[in-house]
Amino acid sequence: DTGVSQDPRHKITKRGQNVTFRCDPISEHNRLYWYRQTLGQGPEFLTYFQNEAQLEKSRLLSDRFSAERPKGSFSTLEIQRTEQGDSAMYLCASSTGSNYGYTFGSGTRLTVV
Amino acid sequence: QQPVQSPQAVILREGEDAVINCSSSKALYSVHWYRQKHGEAPVFLMILLKGGEQMRHEKISASFNEKKQQSSLYLTASQLSYSGTYFCGTERDGTSYGKLTFGQGTILTVHP
Numbered sequence: 001d002t003g004v005s006q007d008p009r010h011k012i013t014k015r016g017q018n019v020t021f022r023c024d025p026i027s028e029h030n031r032l033y034w035y036r037q038t039l040g041q042g043p044e045f046l047t048y049f050q051n052e053a054q055l056e057k058s059r060l061l062s063d064r065f066s067a068e069r070p071k072g073s074f075s076t077l078e079i080q081r082t083e084q085g086d087s088a089m090y091l092c093a094s095s096t097g098s099n100y101g102y103t104f105g106s107g108t109r110l111t112v113v
Numbered sequence: 114q115q116p117v118q119s120p121q122a123v124i125l126r127e128g129e130d131a132v133i134n135c136s137s138s139k140a141l142y143s144v145h146w147y148r149q150k151h152g153e154a155p156v157f158l159m160i161l162l163k164g165g166e167q168m169r170h171e172k173i174s175a176s177f178n179e180k181k182q183q184s185s186l187y188l189t190a191s192q193l194s195y196s197g198t199y200f201c202g203t204e205r206d207g208t209s210y211g212k213l214t215f216g217q218g219t220i221l222t223v224h225p
């Protein structure tokens with residue numbers, strides 16, 4: 001068990017560019033979540049996968065955000081036409097079920113300039 | 114729908130005790146507690162389930178009052194390593210699949 005891995009750790013991009021982040025969950029965890037966290041705030045829910053199915057997406061998420069989890073393994077989060085307001089830490093977490101805690105990855109810090 | 118945590122910040126000397134509260138206006142299935150140190154990911158501490166027992170992790174314990182929809186985290190004989198930001202995450206009863214809504218956090222600082 002190597003924990004939840006996220007790549008890259010840091011990303012600086014120009015406004016208007018597209019970015020993609022990757023998350024590798026713990027292999028036996030069928031649930032995968034993406035959260036966004038800004039300074040001084042708690043993590044904010046973005047989307048959730050059970051195996052390969054995306055079961056919920058936050059209403060706060062615009063159409064510029066999309067996520068996939070092919071074959072129920074790793075997941076990617078893509079942000080198109082980035083804006084300065086997208087600057088945040090993007091956290092991935094996985095778990096085995098509702099009665100268990102999340103294991104978070106170290107996050108990808110996005111800075112849009 | 115975000116749970117409300119109190120206090121926003123606590124400063125302690127090593128060995129002192131603290132209580133952090135988390136309140137929700139919605140019926141909950143579970144309450145999670147996480148600790149996050151600066152620049153790191155949140156780390157799971159414990160989960161309180163509806164109808165479940167009070168939980169304990171070393172000198173940290175927590176309870177869940179279903180009538181009030183409130184959870185409390187008790188840090189006893191605090192250590193320097195307890196410093197960080199504590200978040201509660203709540204899962205609403207009868208809803209979605211372990212999705213958590215996090216509070217705004219409580220910053221705990223323990224001094225020697």
